[in-house]
Amino acid sequence: MDTERERVRVVIVDDDRLVRMALRLVIDAEPDLTVVAEAADGDDAITVVDEQRPDVVLMDVRMPGRDGLSATRELLTRPAPPRVLMLTTFDSDDLVLGALHAGALGFVLKDTPPARILDAVRTVADGNSVLSPAAAARVIAAATSPQSSYARDSSREAARKQLSALTERELETARAVADGLGNPEIAERLYISVATVKAHVGNLFAKLGVDNRVQIALLVRDAEE
Template sequence: MESERKPVRVVVVDDDQLVRLALRLVIDGEPDLTVVAEAADGDAAITVVDEQRPDVVLMDIRMPGRDGLSTTRELLTRPAPPRVLMLTTFDSDDLVLGALRAGALGFVLKDTPPARILDAVRTVADGNPVLSPAATARVIAAATGPQSSEARRSSREAARKQLSALTERELDTARAIADGLGNPEIAERLHISIATVKAHTGNLFAKLMVENRVQIALLVRDAEE
């Protein structure tokens, strides 16, 4: 039964004590969620995550010392890493893109209404990305923003090399994922079953060595620049 499920265990990482307190109060008010630890910087976050083994880490992206991006990369090298949900002011944080490439499952703005933050934690705990269509568009815009021609060429060549391992149908599926489509919409577009979409997606994870659909979308966009 749903009520018998263990609460999702959350670690909150933010250098602002008031932000940590507010998030703890919001999260601990839910029967299916619990904050098991807090950390004020990246080094402390790594320590508490190793101790507590949480399901989800709410990670501030900008902190003194080790920032959220570096910390996320470190945590995701663990054999059984937590799901990472970035906390950001997005408009001024170009580091979000790097965090998504590293394997974070999404991000929430710090001024997001509490109910949506709670929904985001639950979604990430289930292994699903938290990116609305509008947010996805902005991430893609950041991915294709100002960059040196050499950096663009390097990213494009690396992405195309990875995608070259795919079959034509797998590539079609990857492009549909990059367009923000869910499995039912992909099945309709490609005239295949949802089960086949899931099979193709599983192949994408294995062949591209990615952990979520956001990383697939970014690879496709890099390849098509």
């Protein structure tokens, strides 16, 4: 069995060399993960990803030169693009929201405990989105604040119309997603199996026309504002 081939291949993109070093040490210590390259800005990231074809890109949001949002948009236009997990300190929330709307599968704060970052990398590698309760609250607050461009553009009526297509159980699932719950927690809250939760979440993606759980959460918040 080729263990190297089975590992999730990761590219780290961050302008801070110490952050890259710390992430590499944490990731390379895991038997199922490996860092195949690093990049210091968005332009380097695109070049490295085209060369290495990683499974997951850990992408910093704010960098000199080409930022993480622009690089993410570019990468996600590629055939068979990598899964993108955003790294942020949330000093620029609109950039994070833009990346999520562009198709990034989630985000983690840079001060997130290493074990949770590793879990996030694995989750994204499996094609699932990452939405932690603490980070989700900050993103949603930014998205719905009067100063946010996304808040100005959002329509409560449009969000409610989208959610009206859901069954009652699907709507309950959507609200649980908006609360930052993972599938096991949703199953416990709604007294259903994890498999049923996964089916409901799949239906939410299809009916709402969204790509990740963050977008579900934003729709719920828009509708309930």
